[in-house]
Amino acid sequence: MKGKSIITTHVLLLLIVLAVFIWSIIKPHSLLSWLLEATPAIIVLIILLSTYKKFRLTTLSYFIIAIMAVLMFVGGHYTYSKVPLFNWIKDTFDFKRNHYDRFGHFIKGMFSIVIRELLLRKTPLTKGTWLFWITTSISLAISAMYEIIEWLYFIIDKGGKTAKNFLGNQGDIWDAQWDMVLTLTGTILALLFLSKLHNKLLQKELGKDHSKV
Template sequence: MPRFKIIDMILLATIAAVFIWSAIQPRDYFTWVLEVSPAVVLLIVLILTYHRFSLTTLSYTVLTVLVLLMFIGGHYTYDDVPLFESIQKAGHFKRNDYDRFGHFIKGFAILPIREMILRLTGITSKFWTSTISLSFVMSIAALYEILEWLTAKIAGTPAKDFLGTQGDIWDSQWDMSLAFMGSILCLILFTRLHDRKMADSGLKPK
């Protein structure tokens, strides 16, 4: 059985450290559980499948950033992350945009999705791999918004911080649009690098 790569172990150790920090006196434990649970489930799946289907370090790095953003948002709540609160005050903006930033970066999840499509389906056309990957990202983004709404409906007031609309009735549409834009930017910036990293790792399409 192959061992964990050192760089992947460093990424995992970073995640573990931030998770522990995030769990120490978060603003609201109920919101924290709601925010970090999807990331924890994702981590468990990645760890369990690591030896059978490991991804490139580039994909794992992207996923690490996404997980860390969710842990930070869970600790402070997305409405009150200090850095973006300072930006809000300095720019006299109406809202703390950490949530918007997070959804934009979540669009970068297109990279590991693209990798799985290339390696599992045999599809090699750049147009179709990009189109299918974008479809997956948008489906996940829409599903997440539905689950946020459903959780808030069931839990009521305690889930207000989890929903994080900050009074914007178009918040869900903004979140999905930003994930889409993040995906497009990620494809433009990293497609060639991603292909090269897969080739260097000997990870050939099926």
């Protein structure tokens, strides 16, 4: 993809995200819960829009960010433990919990591609073992930081209803560990299966050849 077609694709992704954003803020389950869940996505979108002309990412990175934003807006609208589709899956397969939160953390592992791009373009790192493990470490660190934020809010809110919705552990004492393991799994799979495509897009869209480094 070149020039206008790339920008058109980016605009379409933005419009989809904005449409879901507008829907999500209309009569959410809890406005405060929505703010807690959606704020990280909103901040990232503002940064991307403000830096688009100066530092444009690959379409793959924007696609991953769009998916994550949609997931967070949907989770914010219903709260993660009450997303209807995953309630249906829970009832159909007799699961003990709504797994939307777990699914979301697994998908968040795909953000490692965005991290990989920033490292390739803004640091001396090149393709190889160091890039893989540093990207993985940063991805896992972000996941752990998010769990710490959830824990801190739970303490500040003294275990209130909003805090429980935000924490979303659904009675599982190992929920934080599961979330980090799923993010780690998603990270490793994304790096293993998407890195070659990412290298091609870096070269085609940005003229940066990382296929041989």
